[in-house]
Amino acid sequence: MPVPIDELVTRYKRGVPESLLPLLQEIQAEFGFLNEEAIVTVGLYLNLPASKIYGIATFFDQFRFVSQGRYHLRVCRGTACHMNGSASVLREVEKILKINEGQTTRDGHFSLEAVGCMGACSNGPVININGEFHNAVTSAGIAAIIDQFRKKA
Amino acid sequence: MDDKEILISEVLPGKTVLPDKQTLDRLAVLRHDKIKIPVIYIGSGTCGMVAGAADTISATRKYIEEKKIVADIIEVGCIGLCSFEPMLDVQLPGKARVSFRNIVAENVESLLDDVFNGEIPKENVLAQFPNELHDPWDGVPNIEKLPFFALQHRIVLKHCGRINPGSIEEYIARGGYQTYLKCVNNYTSERICELVDESGLRGRGGGGYATGKKWIMANNTVSDQKYLICNAAESDPGAFMDRAVIEGDPHLLLEGIVIAAYAIGATKAYIYVMADYGLAYNRLRISIDQMKQYGLIGYNVFGSGVDMQILLVKGPGAFVCGEETALIRSIEGKRGMPEPKPPFPAIEGLFKRPTVVNNVETLANVPFILKHGPQKFNVIGTPNSKGTKVFALSGKSMMTGLIEVPMGTTLRDIIFKIAGGIQEGKDFKAVQIGGPSGSCIPVQQLDLQVDYESLWDAGAIMGSGGLVVMDENTCMVDMAKFFMNFLNKESCGKCIPCREGTRRIHEILENITRRPSTESGHDTLERFKGIMQLEGLSEVIRDTSLCGLGQTAPNPLMSALTWFRDEFEEHIFDRKCRAGVCKELRVYYIDVDKCTGCVACLRKCPTNAIVGQPRQPHFIVEDKCIGCGMCFDVCKFVAVMVK
Incomplete structure (x- = not known):
């Protein structure tokens, strides 16, 4: 409460x-x-x-004005992650969840945010779901990760 | 007496008489020079956590519980080898500490089995830490001799990854906080400012302003209250030096902060940490509490009559808040927008009182200077840039991570000797130095020395210290577009040239990377106009913006245009991206020899641009193709190629 x-x-x-x-x-x-x-x-x-x-x-970037989903996805858009293809990962996530960055899915399960740099530049692209890191994510592999969480939701 | 009492009464005051043998023994234990039970160190900085250190820690805990081994597990910061995380070090009593790389949870059991049986497994072993009190392992290289470490000179990162960041006792046992107490008891604030000025230390946050001068200015200003602010608002993409220092050796930074605060006559110090840096924030919170328990902050520190207070502020995340006036406004609870200087913050800053804003790395250098004297510091580096600089290496180099090199080291040495060259034997293309508003340095300039003057002369800036290495598969237009997009988003909006100019530049770059079929109206003409305007636009932004962020905003574009103009022209005139990064400019074709006629691509194609009969090679009709890449993704025989 x-x-x-x-x-x-x-x-x-x-x-x-x-x-x-x-x-x-x-x-x-x-x-x-x-x-x-x-x-x-x-x-x-x-x-x-x-x-x-x-x-x-x-x-300021930190403040949000819509409620977060149960699983909050943060996709790193730092330089190193960008070079390793984080843009296509972000696009893929947007396609799978059918939301744009900064939005929450209608069922409230997922919300998506693109962040500057998470400081883990050596193994990009990095995404963070509720504090749990996934590194070296590919646009092909992201669907499996999201599915995992969808089952939990 | 317990450890705390011994440290407070015997060690911290820095007595000239050597402590008795019993005390020395205790210190050796605290330093982990003498251990009774095995110690396992696991790299648990953010980089380690991303690589899976959390699982490694729980697997290790489970292992020692199941095997009923009595051992200590210490979560240390990042030693700098981020590409080797998660790292796990083992130190057995009497033996040297030995480090293993890429230890994910599954490897823990077999590794520890071997090590506890006195054997070092061949795979994953990295190096051992030499220590005269310990027996070295046979056939394990010395960590100082590894190419990655051999050229480095570590002052700020000296203990990072080695020391337990959660233990003030270990920091004190290694000689910490004695310099601070020496300063408050024996030196006047003027003397400390002089010593720092003599050392030639310059701001490591990017500007390169002489730290000593700044301190003297603040110290000479009379006021009822002064402030010191430690700038840890690190939000450059590709820079993580400050985070690693805070996570790996928080007490070093805190010692620098309290010395600096005393030197300018401030009794309140703020640390402005990015809200995203959860681990770093917690480390600092715990470390400040420990300082309180040891009486290192509070009223009348160790009877010196000095009052000291450290406050933690969570920065709500804005790139521009790295600029000192913007940072000050943000602490005051306003929008983080820069203000004109003068008045300099050292005269009139936070709440209109004299304020010194220093970067994390600058402050982390201070204890060394005052401990060993400015002469030990100013022999390192070049005539105008003294000391060392920490860089965060990322991108396509073999090794990525944190390095600290003397000023004046060449980029070639950093990339090819320390970082071991480029991944997969590809060609080096450029290195981006100084973060998003820095410059691209091409292969012709690799012999450039990294110090403030040389970089400035080459049209680049030191910035906070991000080094992003790019290989032949990186498109410079795409990188310029990426940085302009970032700067456009992060522009505070105060000056119109920066706010609107970065947006226009981004639009122009979008235009030249766009596919012809999606162009409408005058777009095709605009492309040609764009390239002509880019330079003029950049100059206006540079000359008419207020703060450093705006003035340097066109840098990534200008440097890319200088060195890689042919690539820009190729995008505009030939509509070709040689690196194959700009998706919309890709032209696909089918290799007739490899195509089996499985019709997978034909079915998927959204515009019916692929023609062909089953079991016959297919073809792509270029005019119909929209370049979505669907056929490329779906082909199992790698027959779809990019021209």
Whole structure:
């Protein structure tokens, strides 16, 4: 059971704008994404307009505004992975799951995100599913990996 | 007395009298120089984890439990050989520590069986760590003599992969934090700034500004509060030096941070870590707690009257936050957008107070300089670039991973001697240095020395230290497109030339890699206009952007255009990609000798571009083909080829 937002905000000082990013990070860690209620509540608490908070939150890559799927796929789009063909892996995943990057499947099982670099450049392309790494993924092999998780879901 | 008390009372104050034998023995145990039970070290940095270290660890745990062996398992950071992960080292009492490569869970049992029986299996053995207290193994090479390590000079990475990153005791037993206490007790902050200035240390984050000068400027500014910020916002694709240092030897960085904070008169230090770096963040959190327990931070550190506080900040992920003014704004809870300098952060930075922002690697060099004196440091390197530089090697080289070389080493030495050349014996094409806003260095310039001046003269930048090696199968237009796409996404949007210019460049590159059949209207004409505009556009972006990111944004394109112009022209005029990377420009044909007429491709083709009778060779009608590659994927006889 996640902690309610009203209670979460009280862990930070009222009206201090520096608390904004850590607070948003904590809310996202708790709920998986930022919804309208969260932004409005934080705005009232920190004395910032909701538009400004939305502006700041959309500026950074970390914040999401739609809920994550049960399995969150992160495909590395760093330089080394790109050279080893991560673009076609990403396209293949989009085709299999029928979603674009940044979206969640309708049944809520999968969500897809393309990330900058996961720092594991020697064995690309790397994908990460709920913290579990798969390295040297090929566009042919990705279907089997996704199937594995689909069965679990 | 327990270990902690001994370390606090005997070791940390750095007494001139040698501690008694009993204490020395204890230190040797903490350093793992003397061990009573076998120790197994497993490389568990992010690179190790990706390669499957988690399974290796659980397999090892299971093994020693089942066989009822009493042994220690230590999760160490990355030693730099990322392509050999997961790595597993075994140290038996009295024997040298020996390292094995590519130990996945299935190999653990047979390997450990052999080693505990006193035998070294031939396969997967890498090298042993020489130590005069230990008996060496026969027939196992010395790790320092491996070509990968022989040319390296390790200051920052000295203990990475060797030391237990979760143990402050081991770090102190190896001489850690004594320099810090020497500084706060014996040196004034002015003196430390002078010493660092004398060493010639320059910022390793990319700019190359003299660290000592920055510190002196901040130290001379009078203020009620000053801040030190450690910039670990490493979000370049292809760079992972900071992550590896934090994961492998967090206390080295923390010692650098507290010394730097004391040197500028700051009592608060921030560490700005990427939110993606979960392991690094946790390591730092644990290490800071350990420092608190040892009284190394807090009020009145070891009776010196110095107060010190370290705060961890999770960076919410934006490439531009590597720029210091943007990073400061992000800590203040604003959008991470750069601001004009001056005023420099050292005069007016975080919360309008003097602030020094230093990169992880810069700070990790500080303990060495103050421990051994600036003279030991400034003999390494070239006249204007002192010390060493850590590079993250990735791409198509034989070995990939982390290396640390003296400034002035040539790229040829790095790629062909240290990294062992190119995979599968292919030809070297270029190396991308300095991250996404760096430059491509072609084969003609391989003898370029890596130091700030030489790189600058060659039109490249040091950047944070990513080296991406490209072979003949890499398309330079595609790489330029990739980097421009990245920079376009990461542009903060403050300056129009950077925000719009990178987008236009990306569009032009998209245009020239597009298939003719998908062009409409004036697209065909635009292609030719594009190449003429690229250079002008790049110059405008370079000259009119505010921050370093914008000014260097056209670099990957400019350097590729300088050295690989023929490849660009080939894409435009001949619609050909010689590396075969640009999918839309591929032209497929069927090798009549190999085709068996199985009709698999004929059935799959979405545009009916393949003609032929069953059991007769097929043909592709080029005009109808849209180049989807379906036939290529489906052919079992490798008869479909790319022209």
